[in-house]
Amino acid sequence: MKDLIKPADISKPSAGLCRIEPGDLATLPPPYEDFNATVLKPLPADKVKALETSLDDTLAIGIPKPATPEEEEELVRRFLSGLTKLFEKKNNWTFLQPLLLSMEHCARCQTCSEACPVFEMSGRKEIYRPIFRSEVLRRIYKKYLTPGGKMTAKWTGDIDLNWTAIARLAELAYRCSLCRRCASVCPIGVDNGLITHELRKLFSQEMGIAPKELHEKGTVLHLRAGSSTGMNPLAAKDSVEFIQEEMEEITGYKVDIPWDVEGADILLIHNAGEMLAWPENVGAFAILFQAAGLSWTLSSETTGYDAVNYGLWYDDVQLARVALRHADIARRLKVKKIVIGECGHAHKALIETSDRLLTGDLNIPRESALVTLEAIVRSGKLKFDPQKNDFPVTLHDPCNYVRLMGIVEPQRRILRQIAPGFREMTPHGVDNYCCGGGSGFAIMSGYNFTDWRNLVSSRKKFLQILQAFESEPPQTPKYVCAPCSNCKGAIRDILGYYDAEKRSRLYYGGLVELLVNALDGMKKPIILFGDEPSWK
Amino acid sequence: MMGYYIFTYLCLAVFAASVLWRIYRQLTLPVHVRWEIYPVQHEPAAKAAYGGSYMEGLNWWKEKRRRSTVNEILYMAPEIGLMRGLWKENRNLWLFSFPFHLGLYLMLVVFALLLLSAVLLLLGLAEDGAVLSIIKGFTIAAGWIGVIAGAAGSLGMLYRRLADRDLRAYATAADYFNLVFLLLFFVCALLTALAADPFFVAARLYILGLLTAGAATPAYAPGQSVPGALTIVLGSLVAAYIPLTHMSHMFMKFFLYHKVKWDDSPLTPGSPLESAVKQNLQYRPTWTAAHIEADGKKTWQDIASSVPKEMK
Ligand code: SF4
Ligand code: SF4
Numbered sequence: 001m002k003d004l005i006k007p008a009d010i011s012k013p014s015a016g017l018c019r020i021e022p023g024d025l026a027t028l029p030p031p032y033e034d035f036n037a038t039v040l041k042p043l044p045a046d047k048v049k050a051l052e053t054s055l056d057d058t059l060a061i062g063i064p065k066p067a068t069p070e071e072e073e074e075l076v077r078r079f080l081s082g083l084t085k086l087f088e089k090k091n092n093w094t095f096l097q098p099l100l101l102s103m104e105h106c107a108r109c110q111t112c113s114e115a116c117p118v119f120e121m122s123g124r125k126e127i128y129r130p131i132f133r134s135e136v137l138r139r140i141y142k143k144y145l146t147p148g149g150k151m152t153a154k155w156t157g158d159i160d161l162n163w164t165a166i167a168r169l170a171e172l173a174y175r176c177s178l179c180r181r182c183a184s185v186c187p188i189g190v191d192n193g194l195i196t197h198e199l200r201k202l203f204s205q206e207m208g209i210a211p212k213e214l215h216e217k218g219t220v221l222h223l224r225a226g227s228s229t230g231m232n233p234l235a236a237k238d239s240v241e242f243i244q245e246e247m248e249e250i251t252g253y254k255v256d257i258p259w260d261v262e263g264a265d266i267l268l269i270h271n272a273g274e275m276l277a278w279p280e281n282v283g284a285f286a287i288l289f290q291a292a293g294l295s296w297t298l299s300s301e302t303t304g305y306d307a308v309n310y311g312l313w314y315d316d317v318q319l320a321r322v323a324l325r326h327a328d329i330a331r332r333l334k335v336k337k338i339v340i341g342e343c344g345h346a347h348k349a350l351i352e353t354s355d356r357l358l359t360g361d362l363n364i365p366r367e368s369a370l371v372t373l374e375a376i377v378r379s380g381k382l383k384f385d386p387q388k389n390d391f392p393v394t395l396h397d398p399c400n401y402v403r404l405m406g407i408v409e410p411q412r413r414i415l416r417q418i419a420p421g422f423r424e425m426t427p428h429g430v431d432n433y434c435c436g437g438g439s440g441f442a443i444m445s446g447y448n449f450t451d452w453r454n455l456v457s458s459r460k461k462f463l464q465i466l467q468a469f470e471s472e473p474p475q476t477p478k479y480v481c482a483p484c485s486n487c488k489g490a491i492r493d494i495l496g497y498y499d500a501e502k503r504s505r506l507y508y509g510g511l512v513e514l515l516v517n518a519l520d521g522m523k524k525p526i527i528l529f530g531d532e533p534s535w536k
Numbered sequence: 537m538m539g540y541y542i543f544t545y546l547c548l549a550v551f552a553a554s555v556l557w558r559i560y561r562q563l564t565l566p567v568h569v570r571w572e573i574y575p576v577q578h579e580p581a582a583k584a585a586y587g588g589s590y591m592e593g594l595n596w597w598k599e600k601r602r603r604s605t606v607n608e609i610l611y612m613a614p615e616i617g618l619m620r621g622l623w624k625e626n627r628n629l630w631l632f633s634f635p636f637h638l639g640l641y642l643m644l645v646v647f648a649l650l651l652l653s654a655v656l657l658l659l660g661l662a663e664d665g666a667v668l669s670i671i672k673g674f675t676i677a678a679g680w681i682g683v684i685a686g687a688a689g690s691l692g693m694l695y696r697r698l699a700d701r702d703l704r705a706y707a708t709a710a711d712y713f714n715l716v717f718l719l720l721f722f723v724c725a726l727l728t729a730l731a732a733d734p735f736f737v738a739a740r741l742y743i744l745g746l747l748t749a750g751a752a753t754p755a756y757a758p759g760q761s762v763p764g765a766l767t768i769v770l771g772s773l774v775a776a777y778i779p780l781t782h783m784s785h786m787f788m789k790f791f792l793y794h795k796v797k798w799d800d801s802p803l804t805p806g807s808p809l810e811s812a813v814k815q816n817l818q819y820r821p822t823w824t825a826a827h828i829e830a831d832g833k834k835t836w837q838d839i840a841s842s843v844p845k846e847m848k
Contacts, residue, residue, distance in 0.1 A: 085823060089565070090821055091823060094569045095569065096565055096566060097795060097796065104782060104788075106782060107783075108707065109626065111621075111626040113702065114625065115625070135706055155708065155710050157708035157710075180573060185624075186621075187619065187621035187622045187626075194571065206823055206824055206825055208825040220846055224846075224847045224848065317821075317828050320840035321839075321842075324841055353569050355570050356570060356803055356809070356813045359814050360810075371594055372594070374594075402587075403573060406574035406587055406590075406592065407588075408574070408587055408588050409586065409588055410592055
């Protein structure tokens, strides 16, 4: 039996700490057995030469190798300075208490390992074990930043700190999707997802190291251009105009999407990715809100038409900047509440985590669209014909608003009413598994990271989806309802990667689409299975 | 003889100081942003059952929040007493961890009962009266179950840590020391009970001596047997040592659950929570990444409301 990789190995130079060999990953059932030997596409030789790739044959950040020993030393120094700041009130008041509690009380009992989909699906690769990275950070902290740490290191767990360790740790911070399933089962309440989150912050806030999709093309673009999609306000308005036309064309229902209505009851903020990738989602919201007679508006102000807040995943300052912008826009529009569309992390960022950043008149009430939608359904103002949704449906629970915000039942109550073929995944609700695209993974596609996501972090979700529909014939079209833009992105990619539309007739979409699909008065269905309409 | 007492006093002082320090530190940390995980057990029972939150309600901020402390207690009692979480998620480990923890809990119970009976004795209650006899009965039961469970549990935990390669890979020298140390204590306590003090009479006298700085009658000379002396020394050291290590999770779990995992309090206008957040926003961070644009003078508030150069 091979020796296990141990936390101290992170600083020992080697070609790689982890390699996925054919057959290592959790087994996929028929008709997907041909994927069981699939492994990551190798990184190009020039990348391996220039970038630090010695963690696991994939790259989320792609950190250039330092040119000189001085450069290496400087990086180690900055890492330690960032680590010190994580434990200071003035720098990290946002998470100091949770961090200290998780750093100081782990019993190393390994209960969390069994809960982690990345660890399980990888074939139990040691570096993906939830406490691997936490233990590395804990040991570095104890040895280098606590008094007498160097003397007691042999006692409390030794580790060396060098450039290799730091570069691997930076990458490793992006092999955990922050789903926090591990934290929910820890008997003590230790949160390895949180430790990963803090590690990401250290790299971003002190060293300026983060995946470009989250930073340059994420929060920076969001604050500068108005959306992380790059859409400026004009482009957003154009897209929405196009959506209005599309909706009329598809459903025969004329919608008029309101912009910047001062004093509206609701400011609806979508993940702007929906406007480009899933315009029918934005259209479906408009149809429902209009039909229900709600007073609502979108905002065309920079940042105000994109609910995403990637800061939640890697940088508290960016999180705060985006959240404050969102709240300020709502304040100036004088709306009664902000409603967040089908985007999980946007829910958590603005409704929950930023709750303790928004004071005074920035504390605008914030609500989940699932709750608003349930109220529409319950009001009885609209008529739905569930028979139009008479196909197998399963529900994916986005970690961010289910396990991490407790919004579990509204979406189910809706589905039970409008989708007769609804069945749960196993497990579901707060015990759900991440789609594999959490914490930014869904939008990170550099190098061969998409492969890693499809093969490893999304694998559990794929297995769950297959299991939910195992009693259905392959030729029956099936619908995975994923009310979250990032989850939808990740699910779209797994269905594509595994050719699941062809092999199992798997399709995906949001919750509002199911509602509009069943809504009385629509001339045509909004849900299509390939070219086939879901009802005639 | 006084040496033992002084040693125990010192260890108890370390225990008290480290527990107080840990708690004090938690209480003086700034309010953090929310980071809860559901189920949050103080939600009303119907919601806690599936992990729902008040945020499932339409216009939830207009509703009166319903918190159920009873639910929290109903959840926490078996969680602490029976280690239900571990039973559910990691039964193999529970088989050893439960007796180990039960042993420690019962040692605390024994200590409390001995203390109580010593105080009652000092207050003049009859040694053979009903109250003291009942306490004595409980002490004997808790003591025997505790030392046996503790010895078996710590031996089992040591075995698991050595035999299971996943546990071994993460074990440090301190982890092995902790288990050996606790095993030694439980074994000595068991030997003492077997050989010298099956009814915990000497143990009570020792506590009586502790309360009176050795002046109580009947006089008791600690350390009359080798295991007895070792039990006193090791027991005192265990008390001093636990709060200094990660084993403090036994009581710090309160903060992990109540101050993080279940801390779902929303910020309401004019609340003390809002004042605390406002105060936090006055901290002056020193993060050095360029996009933060911190200079040690700007506050969190300034920085969060600014758009730095690269984002303009
Ligand atoms: S995080 Fe919790 S479950 Fe995981 S090893 Fe530590 S104590 Fe055990
Ligand atoms: S947060 Fe999720 S992905 Fe990360 S270690 Fe925990 S279980 Fe695994």
